[in-house]
Amino acid sequence: MANLKPMQQAREFDLARDSLRELNSFLHQQALGQAGPQIQVKNPDGAHSIAVGLNADLDVQIHGHVGYYVAGMNKHASVTVHGNAGPGAAENMMSGRVHIKGFASTAAGASAHGGLLIIDGDASLRCGISLKGADIVVGGSVGSFSAFMAQAGRLVICGDAEDALGDSLYEASGLRHEGGEAADAAAHHNVGALQRNPAA
Numbered sequence: 001m002a003n004l005k006p007m008q009q010a011r012e013f014d015l016a017r018d019s020l021r022e023l024n025s026f027l028h029q030q031a032l033g034q035a036g037p038q039i040q041v042k043n044p045d046g047a048h049s050i051a052v053g054l055n056a057d058l059d060v061q062i063h064g065h066v067g068y069y070v071a072g073m074n075k076h077a078s079v080t081v082h083g084n085a086g087p088g089a090a091e092n093m094m095s096g097r098v099h100i101k102g103f104a105s106t107a108a109g110a111s112a113h114g115g116l117l118i119i120d121g122d123a124s125l126r127c128g129i130s131l132k133g134a135d136i137v138v139g140g141s142v143g144s145f146s147a148f149m150a151q152a153g154r155l156v157i158c159g160d161a162e163d164a165l166g167d168s169l170y171e172a173s174g175l176r177h178e179g180g181e182a183a184d185a186a187a188h189h190n191v192g193a194l195q196r197n198p199a200a
Contacts, residue, residue: 016043020050032056046086051079054096071098074115087124090117093134106143109136112153125162128155131172147172 011031013023023041031037038059044050048067051060054077062070065083072091081089084102093112100108103121110126112134119127119136125143128136131150141159148164150172157165166172 010038010040012040012042014042015045015047020047023050024052027051027054027056027058027060031058044083048086051077054079065102071096074098084121089119090115090134093117103140109134112136122159128153131155 011026013026015023027039031039038061041050041060041062042064044062044064044066046065046067049069049072050062050066051071052069053073054071055075056077058077060077060079062079062081062083066081067086069088069091070081070085071079071093072088074090074093074096076096078097080099080101082101085100085104085108087106088110089100089104089108090098090112091107091110093109093115095115097116099118101120104119104123104127106124107126107129108119108123109117109128109131111130111132112128113132115134117134117136120139122140123138123142123146125145126148127138127142127146128150129145129148131147131153133152135154137156139158142157142161142165144162145164145167146161147155147166147169149168149170150166151170153172155172
């Protein structure tokens with residue numbers, strides 16, 4: 001008979017009751033010895049620096065809007081925000097997957113070296129600024145100076161772009177701007193392609 005491990009139950013944090021320090025301490029310490037646990041975060045209420053600096057195969061589900069720097073410096077983890085994100089979402093991400101189900105404020109994916117950032121809605125100005133190798137897919141439009149000084153990586157925009165898109169671009173590849181009625185289909189196609197072949 002196979003040696004089956006019991007299924008990990010999701011751990012829940014309610015930031016209306018639990019402190020942000022307790023949540024991030026758990027994500028950085030206690031969760032590391034568990035096999036791919038799912039962490040549910042309720043009532044984030046715009047808190048800053050949720051799930052920052054993760055370095056493990058975790059699945060973090062945040063139910064609500066978040067403030068600055070959610071999932072910044074992420075490694076390996078999958079972080080999903082069921083809401084909007086403040087400035088610096090997935091900033092300096094190294095690997096893993098960050099999915100913003102709503103809109104993202106300024107500098108989403110700034111200086112990201114690797115991994116995949118998905119934004120279902122619009123992203124504000126400087127999305128992917130100084131991009132260094134990550135893949136970013138925006139289902140809506142982006143603000144001014146997106147991909148400014150991008151050095152490597154890809155930015156897929158399924159809506160419109162404000163001025164100075166790709167200004168001072170270095171060697172980022174596949175900078176792509178798709179608008180019109182096919183935007184939703186393009187978003188799903190491109191996200192699937194990046195997940196299947198992230199080195200393409």
